[in-house]
Amino acid sequence: MIDAGTLQTITTAIYIAFAVVAVLGVLRGLMKGFYKSIVDVIFVVIEAVLSFIIARLISSTFTNVDKFNSLLESVKGFASKSEAIVGYIEKIQEYSYQLAEADGVVNLAMALPVVIICPLIFGLIYTIVGLILKIPKFIIERLFFGSNRGEEYKGGNRIFGAAVGGVRNVLVFAILLVPLVGFINIPGMVVDAAKDAKPTEDGKTASYTEYIKTADEEYITPVKNNIILKGIYNCGGKWMFNSLSSVKVDGIKVSLTNDLCTIARAESYASYFYGVPVQEYGTEQSDKIEKIKDTINDSSVIPTLLSGTLSYVSQTWLEGGNVFGYEKLDVGEYYQPTFDELLAIFAELDTESSKEDIETIATVAEIAIDSGLLRECMTEGGDVISVVSSEKFMTDLVLELYDNVRMRTFLEMGTNSFTNYIYKLYDNVNGTNTPWCEQVDLDAVSREEMMLEAIRLANIISSVTTFAKSVYVSDSGEIDFASTFINSDVGALGRALDLMKDSVIFGNSYKFIVEAVLRSESCAQLGIINEDFIQLVLKNDTSLENLLVTRQNMAKITTSVKNGDDISGAIEAILKNLSADDAEVLKRTVTPEALQIFGMSEKKAEIMSKTLNSVMDGITSTGEISDEDIEKEVQAVDKIVNVAQAAASSSTSNVFSATEGEESKTGMTADELVSSIMDSEIITTAVQSAAKDEEGNEVEDPYGISSALGEEDKQAASDAIKNYYTENKTEENDEEMKDTLSSIAAILGVDPSGLF
Numbered sequence: 001m002i003d004a005g006t007l008q009t010i011t012t013a014i015y016i017a018f019a020v021v022a023v024l025g026v027l028r029g030l031m032k033g034f035y036k037s038i039v040d041v042i043f044v045v046i047e048a049v050l051s052f053i054i055a056r057l058i059s060s061t062f063t064n065v066d067k068f069n070s071l072l073e074s075v076k077g078f079a080s081k082s083e084a085i086v087g088y089i090e091k092i093q094e095y096s097y098q099l100a101e102a103d104g105v106v107n108l109a110m111a112l113p114v115v116i117i118c119p120l121i122f123g124l125i126y127t128i129v130g131l132i133l134k135i136p137k138f139i140i141e142r143l144f145f146g147s148n149r150g151e152e153y154k155g156g157n158r159i160f161g162a163a164v165g166g167v168r169n170v171l172v173f174a175i176l177l178v179p180l181v182g183f184i185n186i187p188g189m190v191v192d193a194a195k196d197a198k199p200t201e202d203g204k205t206a207s208y209t210e211y212i213k214t215a216d217e218e219y220i221t222p223v224k225n226n227i228i229l230k231g232i233y234n235c236g237g238k239w240m241f242n243s244l245s246s247v248k249v250d251g252i253k254v255s256l257t258n259d260l261c262t263i264a265r266a267e268s269y270a271s272y273f274y275g276v277p278v279q280e281y282g283t284e285q286s287d288k289i290e291k292i293k294d295t296i297n298d299s300s301v302i303p304t305l306l307s308g309t310l311s312y313v314s315q316t317w318l319e320g321g322n323v324f325g326y327e328k329l330d331v332g333e334y335y336q337p338t339f340d341e342l343l344a345i346f347a348e349l350d351t352e353s354s355k356e357d358i359e360t361i362a363t364v365a366e367i368a369i370d371s372g373l374l375r376e377c378m379t380e381g382g383d384v385i386s387v388v389s390s391e392k393f394m395t396d397l398v399l400e401l402y403d404n405v406r407m408r409t410f411l412e413m414g415t416n417s418f419t420n421y422i423y424k425l426y427d428n429v430n431g432t433n434t435p436w437c438e439q440v441d442l443d444a445v446s447r448e449e450m451m452l453e454a455i456r457l458a459n460i461i462s463s464v465t466t467f468a469k470s471v472y473v474s475d476s477g478e479i480d481f482a483s484t485f486i487n488s489d490v491g492a493l494g495r496a497l498d499l500m501k502d503s504v505i506f507g508n509s510y511k512f513i514v515e516a517v518l519r520s521e522s523c524a525q526l527g528i529i530n531e532d533f534i535q536l537v538l539k540n541d542t543s544l545e546n547l548l549v550t551r552q553n554m555a556k557i558t559t560s561v562k563n564g565d566d567i568s569g570a571i572e573a574i575l576k577n578l579s580a581d582d583a584e585v586l587k588r589t590v591t592p593e594a595l596q597i598f599g600m601s602e603k604k605a606e607i608m609s610k611t612l613n614s615v616m617d618g619i620t621s622t623g624e625i626s627d628e629d630i631e632k633e634v635q636a637v638d639k640i641v642n643v644a645q646a647a648a649s650s651s652t653s654n655v656f657s658a659t660e661g662e663e664s665k666t667g668m669t670a671d672e673l674v675s676s677i678m679d680s681e682i683i684t685t686a687v688q689s690a691a692k693d694e695e696g697n698e699v700e701d702p703y704g705i706s707s708a709l710g711e712e713d714k715q716a717a718s719d720a721i722k723n724y725y726t727e728n729k730t731e732e733n734d735e736e737m738k739d740t741l742s743s744i745a746a747i748l749g750v751d752p753s754g755l756f
Contacts, residue, residue, distance in 0.1 A: 011226050018228050021173045022166050029165015034156035036141045037164035043130075043137045044168055048175050050133075051126040052244070058125075059118045059247050115256040119179040119244040126175060174232045181233040182241025184224045186257060193261035194268040259299060266295040278378040286369040293362035303354040310354075314346035341413050345406050353406065360404040367396045389462035391455045398454035402447065412442045415505045423512065438508045445504050453504045460503070463496035486559060490552050493517075494545035501541075511538050536585040546577050550586055554612060557641065558595050571637045575619070575630055575682070583619040590616065604648040607704040610690070611644045614703065618686030629681065636680030639673050640687075642666045647708035655713040670713070670720035670748075677744055678724060684740055691743035698746060706749020717748040722755045 029037040145156075224230065233241075245256035269291040272284055297303065317328035318340065329339070368374050371393040376382035387393055401407040416439045427433055442450070470489035497514055500506040506513065518534050537544070553570040560567045578586070590612045595605040615637055646655045646665035656673070657664040666673075677683045690702040701707050709717070721741050729737055738756050745752040 008222075010223055014223075014226050014228055018170070018173060021169045025166040025169025026162045027165070028169065030158050030162040032141075032161055032165065033145070033158050034160040034164060035145050036156075037161040037168060039137060039141055039145075040168045041164060041171065043133055044171050044175070047126060047129045047133055051122060051129050052240070054125050054129070055118050055122045055244060056247075058121065059114045115245045115247055115254055118247070119182055119241055122179060122244055123176050174235075174237065177229065177232055178237045178240050179244070181224070181229045181237050182245065184220050184229070185233055185238070185241075186260060187220050188224070189257060190260050190264040194264040262295055262299045266292050269295065279375040279382075281369045281374055283370075286366045289362050289366050289369070293359055296358060297355045303352075303358065310346045311348070314343040318343050318347060341409070345409055356404055357406060360400060360407050363400050364397065367393065367400065371396075385461065385465045389458050389465060391458045394458035394461075395451055395454040398450060398457065399447070402442065402450045408442050412440050415440050419506070419509045423509075440505055440508065442504070449504060456499050456503055457505070460496045460499045460506075463492045463499065466492035467496070485552060486555050490548040491545050494543070494548040497544045514538065514544065533585060533589050540581045540585060542579070542581050542585055546579070546582050547585060550574050550578050550582060551589060554586070554590060557612070558600055558608060567641060568634050568638050571641075572630060572634045575633050575637070578619055580620045580622075583616040587613050587616045587620075601648075603704075604645060607644045607648040607708075608641070610703045611641055614686040614690045615640075615682065617689045618682035618684075621685045621689065622682050632676075632679045633682050636676045636683040639666070639668060639676045640683055642668070643673060644703055644705055647705045655709060656716045658716070670716040671723060674717070674720040674724045674741075674744060678728075678737075678740065687747050688740060688743045691746040701749060703747050705747060709749055714749055718745070718750045718755065721745055721750060721752075725756055 028040075032040070224233070242255065242257055246258075247254050269288040272288045273281070276285065316322070320328075322328075328343075330336075371387050371390065373384065373387045373393070376384045376387050398411070401411045419440075445453070467489050470487070470492065471484055497510075497517065500513060501510045503510070514537065515534060518537065536542075537547070550573075553574045556570040557567045559565075560570065590609055592602065592605040592609045595608050596602060600608060643655060643666055654664050655666055656670040657666075657668060659669065677687065691699060693699055706714070721744060725737060725741055741755070742752040744750075745755065
């Protein structure tokens with residue numbers, strides 16, 4: 001460890017050295033005289049200029065790959081007897097020539113050590129140049145001014161010569177110390193740059209530059225504050241050192257001082273992340289990402305190295321070559337086209353575009369922090385989905401990627417890769433060969449459309465997540481498909497698929513995705529689809545949310561009837577949300593086989609299938625129902641379904657009560673049933689449609705109810721029909737009423753003759 005006494009000794013030694021050099025210069029000038037001393041000063045300047053030029057030429061040689069490799073060839077000649085050294089040099093040459101194709105990256109990379117070495121070799125070059133020029137200087141002095149003493153002396157005033165001689169030696173001393181004063185001032189500048197980036201309460205920096213700060217304050221500053229060294233630095237030494245420690249490569253200036261300060265500043269901003277758990281990143285870290293980005297972009301070196309290297313590697317791999325012995329990455333069949341397109345993007349990368357990419361990546365990082373995504377990702381049990389399904393998060397992220405042409409293409413390719421992967425996965429499972437859908441082209445999408453797409457994506461993710469969280473799994477961990485379908489939020493799944501329909505990203509593949517879902521093994525086990533159903537869904541462009549919810553309500557009706565539970569709520573939901581087109585589609589799924597999956601007996605399933613399909617026919621024919629009529633329709637459907645199930649449970653009587661409130665299988669009288677049907681538009685239409693075929697011929701037992709009703713129940717139904725006609729007929733509605741009541745009679749197995 002250097003103590004204060006040692007530092008004082010060094011400082012004192014500099015003063016002594018300066019004094020000695022100055023005195024020797026005075027003595028030298030006194031001996032040579034004024035004129036020769038002037039020549040000395042002139043040659044000192046010439047030597048300095050030549051040394052400066054030579055040092056710069058050498059630095060440019062080392063930053064030019066061809067000259068560098070020529071130098072290596074010379075080294076190979078000297079080391080020809082060592083195969084190991086020659087092999088190592090040849091490998092360096094191979095890699096340097098490869099990188100040289102990366103838009104001057106190798107030149108730029110080689111410039112980094114050059115700007116350090118150049119100031120160091122300057123003193124050596126100056127000494128060598130001085131020795132070489134000693135001869136012509138001696139000739140000039142003797143030729144024009146004779147010897148230093150004797151009769152031939154023509155050197156001029158010796159007192160003035162002493163003064164100039166002192167100046168000459170001081171000048172040489174200063175020139176030789178330029179590298180030293182330059183290097184000892186760098187740590188302070190680095191610390192100042194870091195301090196500006198991250199000050200603490202006492203104004204000191206607290207980053208990796210702490211040890212530099214300590215060294216600067218305790219060891220370097222006492223030396224660099226030496227009056228002599230400070231004078232050299234302030235009187236041209238700073239400019240000279242910065243010139244020696246800088247080099248231009250392909251129009252880009254690499255400066256030791258500036259680039260070290262840039263790195264220190266960036267690192268100090270980065271120190272705000274040190275020791276802070278990722279889940280605790282907040283506003284402070286988000287702000288510093290912006291600072292780091294700006295600091296990096298202020299330097300041309302980092303973006304150029306990044307862009308040049310990526311460009312070279314990408315171009316080489318695209319052309320089938322290898323980089324340092326590495327072949328192109330194999331990312332798999334599905335992602336290879338996307339990877340190649342990504343390489344094509346990077347192959348065109350330049351300094352300016354890399355700066356734009358750095359800006360985009362930095363902004364994405366800020367979004368990830370500000371939204372809490374990083375926190376949720378790094379926290380056990382974190383709710384990542386709640387973040388990515390946020391409309392603000394998704395909008396900020398998607399628009400940021402969209403606004404950068406390269407990142408837009410990356411987003412586009414990622415989407416296409418995902419879609420293609422789903423297609424191939426589907427084909428592998430089903431043994432098909434489905435052509436890929438039309439690939440997404442986001443260049444054809446406006447920014448406003450992309451904003452809407454981001455909101456849509458957030459809602460898709462939210463809906464899929466809602467469905468996934470609602471999936472019912474038994475205590476044993478096995479999935480009961482019937483229970484899953486009844487208890488899960490299938491509407492959320494349908495909503496996600498409906499959103500995909502208008503999606504810019506998924507729109508082209510929407511029908512395929514829907515078909516893939518409907519043809520999945522899970523749907524097959526649910527028994528809710530068949531080929532006709534699939535084709536109608538794709539053809540009718542119907543709402544899958546409504547379809548799935550309605551199909552779920554039908555399943556609930558089935559299980560509720562089986563368990564004796566109330567079904568009016570499920571019926572009301574169906575009637576409120578189902579369109580005529582949806583009803584037509586759903587008819588294809590309400591099969592006896594599908595209903596048996598939900599625990600219904602074969603006989604009951606047969607009757608229920610006919611009944612529910614009849615209701616679907618009624619909805620198809622009737623169309624939209626007003627809110628005022630919903631209650632009537634609910635009651636009618638509820639009653640006809642209950643009668644159908646009661647009849648299916650036994651062929652004995654007591655389906656209807658003799659009087660209101662009397663116990664029976666349905667808890668209703670036949671009069672209540674007939675009255676409810678007649679008040680309903682849907683069920684009226686349904687029974688009329690079911691009672692006759694397309695050619696107008698009567699259908700025997702269309703619901704499968706009449707064959708199961710006992711004689712007492714049929715007589716009750718006959719009396720109810722006759723009573724309703726008697727009490728409600730008018731001259732205007734007589735024929736229509738007879739027709740409707742006849743259809744009800746056919747459903748219940750009653751002979752309509754003699755009733756009217």
